[in-house]
Amino acid sequence: MSELILHHHDPSPFAEKIRLVFGIKRLPWRSVQIPMVMPRPDLMPLTGGYRKVPVLQVGADIYCDTRLIVRELERRFPEPTVFPAGGEGLALALGSWSDRSFFDPGAGLAMGLNVSMIPREVIEDRKGFFNFMDFERLETDTPHLFTQFRANLALVERMLADGRPHVLGEAVSWADVNAFFPVWMARGNIGSAAALLEPFPRLRAWEQRMAAIGQGERTELYSHEALAIARAANPSPAEGVDPADPLGLAAGDRISVTPDDYGRIPVEGELVTLTVDEVAIRREPPEAGDVVVHFPRLGYRIERA
Numbered sequence: 349m350s351e352l353i354l355h356h357h358d359p360s361p362f363a364e365k366i367r368l369v370f371g372i373k374r375l376p377w378r379s380v381q382i383p384m385v386m387p388r389p390d391l392m393p394l395t396g397g398y399r400k401v402p403v404l405q406v407g408a409d410i411y412c413d414t415r416l417i418v419r420e421l422e423r424r425f426p427e428p429t430v431f432p433a434g435g436e437g438l439a440l441a442l443g444s445w446s447d448r449s450f451f452d453p454g455a456g457l458a459m460g461l462n463v464s465m466i467p468r469e470v471i472e473d474r475k476g477f478f479n480f481m482d483f484e485r486l487e488t489d490t491p492h493l494f495t496q497f498r499a500n501l502a503l504v505e506r507m508l509a510d511g512r513p514h515v516l517g518e519a520v521s522w523a524d525v526n527a528f529f530p531v532w533m534a535r536g537n538i539g540s541a542a543a544l545l546e547p548f549p550r551l552r553a554w555e556q557r558m559a560a561i562g563q564g565e566r567t568e569l570y571s572h573e574a575l576a577i578a579r580a581a582n583p584s585p586a587e588g589v590d591p592a593d594p595l596g597l598a599a600g601d602r603i604s605v606t607p608d609d610y611g612r613i614p615v616e617g618e619l620v621t622l623t624v625d626e627v628a629i630r631r632e633p634p635e636a637g638d639v640v641v642h643f644p645r646l647g648y649r650i651e652r653a
């Protein structure tokens with residue numbers, strides 16, 4: 349089987365979710381460090397323009413968005429599961445809370461509190477990208493953002509209130525990963541994180557358990573090597589197009605797939621897979637050869653190109 353290649357950068361909180369899944373499943377993986385800002389000339393041929401971090405590559409298959417990446421890792425490596433005890437729906441749904449309500453104020457604080465230390469080009473790049481952040485108000489908004497972040501920390505404390513070691517019970521799950529990654533971001537970027545987390549003892553004990561999971565077995569890879577791996581591989585067989593899908597599309601249709609929140613860059617290609625959970629399109633960029641780019645359905649708009 350082809351190697352797992354994660355295109356990411358170390359400070360990325362969303363990438364930390366997937367690094368943790370590698371840790372839970374004790375997987376070997378290759379790490380491609382991508383530049384902090386666009387352009388990312390070795391990544392764009394693979395994704396077709398999708399620019400969020402992280403992206404998982406397996407041969408000539410490119411998986412975008414942590415919501416899909418976790419499902420793909422679970423499909424390929426079911427044991428140990430990240431969806432224990434029938435918790436898949438709940439664990440995945442919790443992402444709709446953590447990726448927005450919890451992450452957004454944390455990201456606002458990480459930017460606003462460190463604005464003088466963040467390289468100018470990163471600020472300029474993110475201004476056009478994070479449409480949920482009002483960069484003019486980040487500093488004056490700090491107290492408000494703290495209230496939002498703290499209220500979410502209090503929710504995590506309550507998720508653990510009966511003494512359970514993890515959010516869904518005994519075993520660690522994708523629900524923990526979702527609840528954990530904004531806390532991880534706070535530790536790395538909010539100077540007063542220790543004081544902020546002090547009133548939440550169950551959260552702090554759980555945070556230590558999560559931090560001890562590690563990242564699996566990581567080895568670095570150059571981005572041009574990842575491109576060469578894509579060129580040499582064939583995409584895995586398509587799953588076909590659901591005839592009952594409300595969009596009424598057929599295999600072979602040219603479509604665009606666009607995130608519906610921020611980073612709204614459409615990726616165009618030929619439809620090969622359309623299920624309730626996933627859309628995949630075939631593309632043939634000269635640098636990468638025949639690739640299939642996969643997206644989750646949740647959070648993505650599909651249109652005829």
Ligand SMILES: N[C@@H](CCC(=O)N[C@@H](CS)C(=O)NCC(=O)O)C(=O)O
Pocket residue numbers: 360361362363384385386399400401402412413414415447477
């Ligand atoms: N819905 C996406 C969100 C990913 C995301 O927003 N990632 C941030 C990094 S943590 C990003 O792309 N930041 C801009 C960049 O690194 O270019 C997912 O779950 O993967």
